[in-house]
Amino acid sequence: MDDETQEQDFQILEELTAYLDGELSQEEVDRIERRLGEDPDYRAEMKSLQATWDVLDALPATEPGNSFTKTTMEIIVGDAVKRSQKKASSLRYLPRAAVLILIPVILFGFAFNRIRQNQTLPDRQLIQNLTTIKYHNQYTQLGNQDLDFLIQLIDSQLFDLDPIFENEIAESDPPQIPSELNQRRDYIESLDIEEKLELQDNLALFEALNERERKARIQFDQKIQNHAQKNELLSVMKAYSDWLFRYSNENKNQSEVLEFLQFLNDASSNQEKVAAIKKLKDDQASRKFLTDSKSLSGAYGQWLPSGNDAERVFQWYEDLVEDHSQEIRDLFPVAIRKYEKRVGKSPASQIRLNMMVRRKPIPVMFAFLLAKNRGEMLELFLNDAEVELFLPILSSESQRQFASMSLDRQKNVLMDWIEAANKSKLEASFDRLSSLESSLTKSERDRLTSLSTEEYRKRLMLLYRGRYNTKDPVEEIDEILEEWGESSNRLGFRPRRFNN
């Protein structure tokens, strides 16, 4: 076969291959199909090529083993940890950001999808370094293992009691891990499955560290375990770690998170770090308070507390309520009797009030009292001395503005703030609940009161959310509405409920 023929044959091969692969223009397809109809050799060549390719259709898709995904993700987590820690040891920039962003995000991203099996934990490494492994993530969050930083966190009292994030109140009694190695196996056995799995995850991450890093971890852990303030150190570390985790995970503004982490990393001293943490916590508290207070119905005073003032106002409210909790308890039944006398007793409201009192005592009772007996509350809470004591907690700028008001005005502004702070603790607005309830028909109300208290509460809250909130379980609300027929329009539910 000469070169020219070979070349022609290859051209035919190419065009038929492209034809079979659907890679030709319509014009070319038409041309080839005309020839296929006319030229038996050409047609035979095409069929032969097609048959060859068709044989390959017998190629089965490989299915990697069940554990492939899990192993892959473990490799990636291990790599992420190694890389971030490598950076931490070689660069002053980025380490904490990398560690903090990667580890929580990766671990939590995978935690729910992981194949959960009760496996026997590797013994020796785990038993010997149990405490190091137990606190692995918290030690990682700390970045450089620095005992002084933890001690300063304790002294700062920043994580003793956090009025905004109640979950982070430091544990006063961290779990006691036996120091004797021979008791540790029983301790591990006694853990529940979730705790065992957590240990297992931590062990994998710990083993992904290089030898030098593992050694440093173990030494740091020993320092803590043997420290006179061991429990306080562990508590504050946990509270700090939880707080940082939530901050880095829940904040949608990742650049803000990175900026903060970068700032922590660049801080020249632990004092500077602690100050940055305090500032951020103040900002968080005031944002929450401000968000909550903005939705308060009615007047809200001439100016809002801002920045650090908001957290101080919030703390002041908490202290105030705590000081007056007994009075609130005493006043509440009296106020209810007055209320019922005025509006007439209804079984539903009686049940509702009883139920609320049991579930959320102080803020709910206080909300009721503020709504119905504001004047009395003002007298009780805000005598002149109290207002005078309040002033110094504000920033100098706020003090100046506050001082320019009359005493009456000051008291009214403070009452607004108290209401706002109290409202931020409530699941539902009392007024709105009342309004919702009063819009029910008698038969609907009877239907509700025939339910158990728990069920009543559940339904009422679902209805409440259906009317006022947007993020709640649509199906359950729809079920109630379906059962109630025409109620939905009258009760003012959001139209989107009916689009589903």
Added chain:
Amino acid sequence: MSASDSSSEKTRFELLDPDVRLMLAVRDGDAAAFEKLVEKHQGRLVTVLEHLVGNRSRAEELAQDVFLRVYRARERYVPKAKFSTWLYTITHNVASNAVRKKSTRKEVNLVSSPSGSMPVRPLDTMAKDKSALIPTRMAAQKEMADLIAKSIDSLGPRQKMAMLLNKVEGMSYNEIAETMELTPQAVKSLLSRARMNLREKLAPYMNTGNLPTGVATELDD
């Protein structure tokens, strides 16, 4: 300006390819999205790699390496093509390096099962099909699998890669070209040669009736 809105081209890929959207979520810190990508692509990726390196457990290791590289590169990810094109560009590099290293070490091309306990051809997994439970059929399928695997093995590395991307991943010539950093014309040539070479290997069986019984049955089906 974020990488995702910097051009209409990127928007197009985001709109058309759900995997691009997943990868953008990974870039923005959503690790669960990465797990979805792994689950979605692992099967085809391991199949391609298994034929490229001729060894199942090695293919799994390399697939993990590919995913690791993808994850490491997430922060720099900008959707300029379909996700699979990007994935297989990385795969192509990883596999090429692996094959190069292997040939440098002059390793014997032993094909083994993941456990390494017995030599198995990649395609013998066909025998696991429900229809393959009859022993003679199983044997025939095994022969068929061996035959195809040998034919594929006989292709040059670039022909093999192009063929697998076309056949397993269903890529167009343009996508294969992008993945392998070739021109579409070069891909057309590669695939034509691959088809020709495979036909040569399989033709004696297909044309002369010397195909093992089981294979003949498969082809008749």
